[in-house]
Amino acid sequence: MADSNSKQDLIVGVDLGGTKILAGVFTPQLKRLQTAKLSTKAVRGFEEVVERIARCIQDAVDEADFSLKQVKAIGIGAPGAVDPSSGEVVFAPNLEWSKAPLKKALEKRLEIPVFVENDCNLCALGVHEIELHGKPRHMVGIFLGTGIGAGLILDGHLYSGFNRTAGEIGHMVLQVGGPKCGCGNKGCFEALASRTAIFRNLQEAVKAGEKTSILELLGPGQSLADLKSGDLRKAIRKGDKLVEKIVEDAAEYTGVAVANVLNLLNPEVIVLGGGVIDALKDEMMSIIVETARDYAMPGTDKGIEIVASELGDEAGIHGGAVLARQRLKSASSN
Numbered sequence: 001m002a003d004s005n006s007k008q009d010l011i012v013g014v015d016l017g018g019t020k021i022l023a024g025v026f027t028p029q030l031k032r033l034q035t036a037k038l039s040t041k042a043v044r045g046f047e048e049v050v051e052r053i054a055r056c057i058q059d060a061v062d063e064a065d066f067s068l069k070q071v072k073a074i075g076i077g078a079p080g081a082v083d084p085s086s087g088e089v090v091f092a093p094n095l096e097w098s099k100a101p102l103k104k105a106l107e108k109r110l111e112i113p114v115f116v117e118n119d120c121n122l123c124a125l126g127v128h129e130i131e132l133h134g135k136p137r138h139m140v141g142i143f144l145g146t147g148i149g150a151g152l153i154l155d156g157h158l159y160s161g162f163n164r165t166a167g168e169i170g171h172m173v174l175q176v177g178g179p180k181c182g183c184g185n186k187g188c189f190e191a192l193a194s195r196t197a198i199f200r201n202l203q204e205a206v207k208a209g210e211k212t213s214i215l216e217l218l219g220p221g222q223s224l225a226d227l228k229s230g231d232l233r234k235a236i237r238k239g240d241k242l243v244e245k246i247v248e249d250a251a252e253y254t255g256v257a258v259a260n261v262l263n264l265l266n267p268e269v270i271v272l273g274g275g276v277i278d279a280l281k282d283e284m285m286s287i288i289v290e291t292a293r294d295y296a297m298p299g300t301d302k303g304i305e306i307v308a309s310e311l312g313d314e315a316g317i318h319g320g321a322v323l324a325r326q327r328l329k330s331a332s333s334n
């Protein structure tokens with residue numbers, strides 16, 4: 001290990017997803033030094049996932065030629081309802097966790113302070129602090145991936161609501177009696193515009209006999225569900241009209257959701273992110289912005305920016321680092 005490295009304090013941000021774990025090593029000034037990725041293997045259960053998170057953090061720190069002893073705090077985003085004060089993941093359907101003591105288990109394993117938040121809240125925090133330099137007083141981050149979630153920054157602070165579940169924008173109903181959602185309801189935003197919804201619509205269209213070139217991207221034994229958002233972009237750029245139409249529909253619903261947010265909260269900036277937006281920015285953003293301005297109450301959207309995040313899938317680890325630094329600071333000033 002280089003000598004100059006050994007005295008550097010570090011902060012780690014972790015994005016825990018249903019399929020993968022991403023860990024990032026940061027300086028206290030929040031400069032990102034290194035990342036590492038590992039599959040989650042949620043089916044193996046809580047203990048094993050905790051072990052994999054620890055391993056992923058260790059890998060990221062090791063790759064950057066640092067030691068775990070230099071890490072002063074870890075901020076981690078989990079997909080579901082989180083109690084940030086106890087660090088417990090109250091409910092995370094993608095991981096099949098309920099009342100999982102994530103903070104406790106990781107602190108016991110690594111002997112480093114751990115702070116837990118909802119993943120979309122952390123993504124919003126990362127975008128607000130790192131990408132927008134903490135400037136907007138009011139910002140909403142909407143993240144489209146396997147599911148859809150949001151994080152709200154109101155009056156400069158993360159807003160989490162009475163039961164700490166604010167920002168569940170994916171379950172805002174946009175089509176009464178529409179397609180069934182994972183939450184049990186019908187016509188939720190998530191059931192209309194998430195990656196899952198886009199591929200379900202594609203599957204149904206193929207079943208109904210519509211033609212698409214995207215099937216050519218399938219490897220042996222693969223089904224449509226194995227494809228990624230980037231494959232949708234490839235198909236559209238090759239002139240696939242069916243994929244283009246389905247992605248445009250998703251963009252239109254997203255625009256309607258953005259208009260609802262505009263009308264309700266009137267934030268300065270609405271940022272869109274997540275895997276779907278990251279892969280399909282060029283195909284979706286102009287439709288989203290146009291639809292949102294169309295549906296917003298006249299005059300309410302004046303001067304408001306509707307933009308795509310540049311942080312891509314690193315928003316979560318950046319947010320994790322921001323959270324860890326905030327908590328460390330408030331602990332040292334008490």
Ligand SMILES: [Zn+2]
Nearest residue numbers: 171181183188
């Ligand atoms: Zn729902």
